[in-house]
Amino acid sequence: MTRQIDLTGKHALIAGGTSGIGEAAAAAFVAAGADVLVTGRDATRLAESTTRSGASGLVCDATSSADITTLASQVEHLDFLVLSLSGASGGGPFETLDLTALREAFEGKLWPQLTLLQSLLPKLSDDASVVFISAASARAALPGTTGLAALNGALEAAIRPLATELAPRRVNAVSPGVIDTPWWSAAPTDLREQTYTQIATTIPAARVGTPHDVASAILLLATNPYITGTTLPIDGGLTLPRGG
Numbered sequence: 001m002t003r004q005i006d007l008t009g010k011h012a013l014i015a016g017g018t019s020g021i022g023e024a025a026a027a028a029f030v031a032a033g034a035d036v037l038v039t040g041r042d043a044t045r046l047a048e049s050t051t052r053s054g055a056s057g058l059v060c061d062a063t064s065s066a067d068i069t070t071l072a073s074q075v076e077h078l079d080f081l082v083l084s085l086s087g088a089s090g091g092g093p094f095e096t097l098d099l100t101a102l103r104e105a106f107e108g109k110l111w112p113q114l115t116l117l118q119s120l121l122p123k124l125s126d127d128a129s130v131v132f133i134s135a136a137s138a139r140a141a142l143p144g145t146t147g148l149a150a151l152n153g154a155l156e157a158a159i160r161p162l163a164t165e166l167a168p169r170r171v172n173a174v175s176p177g178v179i180d181t182p183w184w185s186a187a188p189t190d191l192r193e194q195t196y197t198q199i200a201t202t203i204p205a206a207r208v209g210t211p212h213d214v215a216s217a218i219l220l221l222a223t224n225p226y227i228t229g230t231t232l233p234i235d236g237g238l239t240l241p242r243g244g
């Protein structure tokens, strides 16, 4: 088979690769010929997802230092690291925002991803590429997203210094808008439907995004040797400034 991007012989780890964007990224790396390991907390979800994506799987809760130590001991060498953990929500109007929940959101997304990267640094090849998943909330100024903006803004702020510090390894992020993944199943049905309709009727792309939309951008950032320190919006134009 002739592949547009041939990653035969390369090794990829997708942390949070058993659902949504992470699973789509795993499938994209598998399709390109890479040897792919995905992690997630739930063993059943892991088994079902690896059957779909063709990746190998390892149960690993990224908030557990013991699990991360086990993961690092089982990984020999990495060319690609994708960090796609979802964590807890942290959304809602600021006046009533549950700051404990927001703290948990940081504990569920920011800290485990930085811990994973630090623990796996010795395994990264000199030309390895790391891709984080931020969120459009970091820049969109949408009411009700102050907590998510703080969380994802903190993550985005780390991308550029990481890219200089870890060079020649490359560090980038994608910043998705509203993407139809199981993440939204945690939201009340009416809120999800209202959000999807609002997105489809107001953004330039006129639709909600798919995990594949984001996965193809992750593959681009991971494989283009001249992109580093970048956060790439994959949001259908959600964060474009509007006149009027």
Ligand SMILES: NC(=O)c1ccc[n+]([C@@H]2O[C@H](COP(=O)([O-])OP(=O)(O)OC[C@H]3O[C@@H](n4cnc5c(N)ncnc54)[C@H](OP(=O)(O)O)[C@@H]3O)[C@@H](O)[C@H]2O)c1
Pocket (backbone or CB within 6 Å): 015, 016, 017, 018, 019, 020, 021, 022, 039, 040, 041, 042, 043, 045, 046, 060, 061, 062, 063, 084, 085, 086, 087, 108, 109, 112, 133, 134, 135, 136, 175, 176, 177, 178, 179, 180, 181, 182, 183, 184
């Ligand atoms: N969907 C969107 O609209 C959207 C928009 C902007 C940004 N994002 C970001 O994109 C990333 C992926 O989101 P998604 O929509 O693909 O979510 P998802 O479908 O819920 O997938 C999240 C993945 O992370 C894993 N995970 C969560 N916590 C974990 C932990 N502590 N340790 C290991 N694995 C863990 C989940 O598996 P287990 O539950 O089995 O552990 C699952 O594989 C997240 O960072 C999210 O904030 C999503």
